[in-house]
Amino acid sequence: xxxxxxxxxxxxxxxxxxxxxxxxxxxxxxxxxxxxxxxxxxxxxxxxxxxxxxxxxxxxxxxxxxxxxxxxxxxxxxxxxxxxxxxxxxxxxxxxxxxxxxxxxxxxxxxxxxxxxxxxxxxxxxxxxxxxxxxxxxxxxxxxxxxxxxxxxxxxxxxxxxxxxxxxxxxxxxxxxxxxxxxxxxxxxxxxxxxxxxxxxxxxxxxxxxxxxxxxxxxxxxxxxxxxxxxxxxxxxxxxxxxxxxxxxxxxxxxxxxxxxxxxxxxxxxxxxxxxxxxxxxxxxxxxxxxxxxxxxxxxxxxxxxxxxxxxxxxxxxxxxxxxxxxxxxxxxxxxxxxxx
Amino acid sequence: xxxxxxxxxxxxxxxxxxxxxxxxxxxxxxxxxxxxxxxxxxxxxxxxxxxxxxxxxxxxxxxxxxxxxxxxxxxxxxxxxxxxxxxxxxxxxxxxxxxxxxxxxxxxxxxxxxxxxxxxxxxxxxxxxxxxxxxxxxxxxxxxxxxxxxxxxxxxxxxxxxxxxxxxxxxxxxxxxxxxxxxxxxxxxxxxxxxxxxxxxxxxxxxxxxxxxxxxxxxxxxxxxxxxxxxxxxxxxxxxxxxxxxxxxxxxxxxxxxxxxxxxxxxxxxxxxxxxxxxxxxxxxxxxxxxxxxxxxxxxxxxxxxxxxxxxxxxxxxxxxxxxxxxxxxxxxxxxxxxxxxxxxxxxxxxxxxxxxxxxxxxxxxxxxxxxxxxxxxxx
Numbered sequence: 185x186x187x188x189x190x191x192x193x194x195x196x197x198x199x200x201x202x203x204x205x206x207x208x209x210x211x212x213x214x215x216x217x218x219x220x221x222x223x224x225x226x227x228x229x230x231x232x233x234x235x236x237x238x239x240x241x242x243x244x245x246x247x248x249x250x251x252x253x254x255x256x257x258x259x260x261x262x263x264x265x266x267x268x269x270x271x272x273x274x275x276x277x278x279x280x281x282x283x284x285x286x287x288x289x290x291x292x293x294x295x296x297x298x299x300x301x302x303x304x305x306x307x308x309x310x311x312x313x314x315x316x317x318x319x320x321x322x323x324x325x326x327x328x329x330x331x332x333x334x335x336x337x338x339x340x341x342x343x344x345x346x347x348x349x350x351x352x353x354x355x356x357x358x359x360x361x362x363x364x365x366x367x368x369x370x371x372x373x374x375x376x377x378x379x380x381x382x383x384x385x386x387x388x389x390x391x392x393x394x395x396x397x398x399x400x401x402x403x404x405x406x407x408x409x410x411x412x413x414x415x416x417x418x419x420x421x422x423x424x425x426x427x428x429x430x431x432x433x434x435x436x437x438x439x440x441x442x443x444x445x446x447x448x449x450x451x452x453x454x455x456x457x458x459x460x461x462x463x464x465x466x467x468x469x470x471x472x473x474x475x476x477x478x479x480x481x482x483x484x485x486x487x488x489x490x491x492x493x494x495x496x497x498x499x500x501x502x503x504x505x506x507x508x509x510x511x512x513x514x515x516x517x518x519x520x521x522x523x524x525x
Numbered sequence: 526x527x528x529x530x531x532x533x534x535x536x537x538x539x540x541x542x543x544x545x546x547x548x549x550x551x552x553x554x555x556x557x558x559x560x561x562x563x564x565x566x567x568x569x570x571x572x573x574x575x576x577x578x579x580x581x582x583x584x585x586x587x588x589x590x591x592x593x594x595x596x597x598x599x600x601x602x603x604x605x606x607x608x609x610x611x612x613x614x615x616x617x618x619x620x621x622x623x624x625x626x627x628x629x630x631x632x633x634x635x636x637x638x639x640x641x642x643x644x645x646x647x648x649x650x651x652x653x654x655x656x657x658x659x660x661x662x663x664x665x666x667x668x669x670x671x672x673x674x675x676x677x678x679x680x681x682x683x684x685x686x687x688x689x690x691x692x693x694x695x696x697x698x699x700x701x702x703x704x705x706x707x708x709x710x711x712x713x714x715x716x717x718x719x720x721x722x723x724x725x726x727x728x729x730x731x732x733x734x735x736x737x738x739x740x741x742x743x744x745x746x747x748x749x750x751x752x753x754x755x756x757x758x759x760x761x762x763x764x765x766x767x768x769x770x771x772x773x774x775x776x777x778x779x780x781x782x783x784x785x786x787x788x789x790x791x792x793x794x795x796x797x798x799x800x801x802x803x804x805x806x807x808x809x810x811x812x813x814x815x816x817x818x819x820x821x822x823x824x825x826x827x828x829x830x831x832x833x834x835x836x837x838x839x840x841x842x843x844x845x846x847x848x849x850x851x852x853x854x855x856x857x858x859x860x861x862x863x864x865x866x867x868x869x870x871x872x873x874x875x876x877x878x879x880x881x882x883x884x885x886x887x888x889x890x891x892x893x894x895x896x897x898x899x900x901x902x903x904x905x
Contacts, residue, residue, distance in 0.1 A: 228862035234859070237623060237626065266849070279759050388864060
């Protein structure tokens with residue numbers, strides 16, 4: 185009887201173990217079998233991931249999901265968007281509810297390790313900054329001694345600012361407000377001398393919430409590093425590669441001057457790098473386990489990184505963000521893709 | 526004589542009939558007289574007069590700007606936000622005009638949004654119909670079965686040429702109604718069982734019920750939702766996922782049932798012991814006794830706390846914002862993500878609040894009607 189139990193337990197364990205190992209490392213297979221990429225996105229953040237009045241998603245983070253779908257299926261529309269709150273986003277990825285987390289998430293050491301995530305490639309370099317009215321005559325954050333600064337409560341933004349002021353021996357008068365909209369309104373009405381938030385948000389506030397955008401200036405100092413990066417979960421390195429290289433392909437395409445408009449023409453290019461990237465010289469797709477047209481499909485359907493940037497957050501969008509750190513390395517920014525070869 | 530005295534002291538009540546007619550055996554007709562009423566209620570003493578004037582002054586300060594903002598200077602219709610951003614413009618109802626479909630129906634495919642609209646109208650019709658005592662018979666159950674099937678077909682589709690829409694794309698008013706109505710309807714039977722179980726003589730059942738109720742009541746709804754939405758999937762084997770909406774509904778149901786159970790227990794305890802003994806003496810068994818004698822009386826007593834809990838549950842569904850479901854409040858908030866319109870948050874929240882108020886007010890008025898109707902004869 186006891187033996188029977190042991191045998192049954194062993195069998196159950198064995199079945200469980202096979203099920204486990206069959207599951208591990210098969211995000212990519214599951215995606216291919218399902219026929220769509222399940223992408224965890226923001227519930228609504230302008231420029232990065234938000235549904236419009238018709239419920240169509242757009243944004244810089246959304247384009248990562250579309251690029252991966254274009255690479256895997258040749259169709260950027262094969263994405264299912266799962267809106268996630270800030271609190272549930274990491275758990276949703278860990279639990280396998282989404283294949284990619286492309287939701288304005290900062291790459292940090294603990295998230296990369298103990299949270300069980302793998303961060304792919306940075307798609308936006310953000311950082312906390314300050315904005316002041318030009319009439320204040322301030323040119324550097326170091327001159328903000330004693331200034332009243334509007335800040336949202338309970339965010340790391342508030343802590344970063346306190347650290348920065350303490351480190352520079354400056355006196356701080358924070359005006360902390362709970363709701364994001366009211367922080368902007370308080371600054372607009374002149375209740376504080378300066379406002380602090382992520383630089384991308386400051387630019388958006390300047391473009392949209394202030395009557396005269398030209399009267400305000402974003403100070404050059406960034407007091408925190410916020411590399412916003414799409415992530416996948418530990419356990420499937422091939423899927424990790426696919427997502428990472430889908431982003432790199434967009435950056436590489438921009439560097440090589442390949443756009444959604446000229447990608448067909450560029451297929452005839454003599455440049456060996458372009459030929460490799462676009463699959464004219466085969467090999468890259470096979471290495472990733474993708475069709476050789478993978479990067480061609482990304483650029484054709486989603487565009488290169490520069491196009492995606494300008495369309496969602498740059499000069500063609502209401503946010504009007506500068507490229508800044510997000511320019512290509514050749515233009516003095518940080519966007520740098522390893523060679524596709 | 527006494528009536529005359531009262532009239533002298535209280536000028537609000539006056540005769541309309543011939544004053545010289547004798548009042549004996551003829552009660553005076555009370556009519557409302559503005560001047561008298563005002564003098565009695567607003568200017569009866571010097572402090573009252575000061576308070577009245579002060580209140581009038583405050584109203585004078587508050588009302589004209591609000592009316593001006595909300596109605597007179599409001600921008601009612603515009604395709605772009607520029608019309609609202611001009612100097613002196615009031616409320617930007619054009620925002621609601623532009624975004625109302627997103628706020629009402631969330632991410633439901635735009636071209637198919639007539640489906641949730643019909644479903645919501647049908648659903649509200651069913652609820653309103655069920656409120657009418659004339660329909661309280663077996664036919665109502667059949668109507669619900671048919672109505673819910675039609676609603677399901679409309680929302681999901683996949684048959685009769687309707688395209689399939691996953692429930693992860695549902696949002697706005699339909700989602701809020703589903704979360705609250707399913708939550709309340711499913712919680713009611715569970716709550717009755719829990720309340721009965723808590724008063725049971727069987728220690729095992731009693732312990733289970735008490736533990737469940739105290740455990741759920743001891744934590745906030747937001748943590749129940751967190752458990753359902755975030756912890757639960759981590760305990761499941763990889764690849765096994767339970768529908769997000771189902772998990773949220775289950776969480777709300779469990780939470781509501783614990784509170785309803787305590788309200789119902791109050792009703793059970795307020796019944797005189799004689800009712801139980803009378804039922805026993807008729808030879809009824811436990812379930813007959815409970816169904817025929819105890820519950821009808823107990824539930825009638827607890828209508829006010831039950832409706833209180835219903836309203837509370839209805840509004841609490843807005844907490845699903847933290848698990849990424851697009852209920853009415855979340856869609857109102859998400860509509861603001863559009864940079865062009867995002868400074869008009871007040872309009873968005875007022876619109877959502879007005880919708881919430883309509884539903885909650887209906888529930889409140891209906892409960893008062895129900896109380897009056899069911900309490901005929903026992904009114905104290």
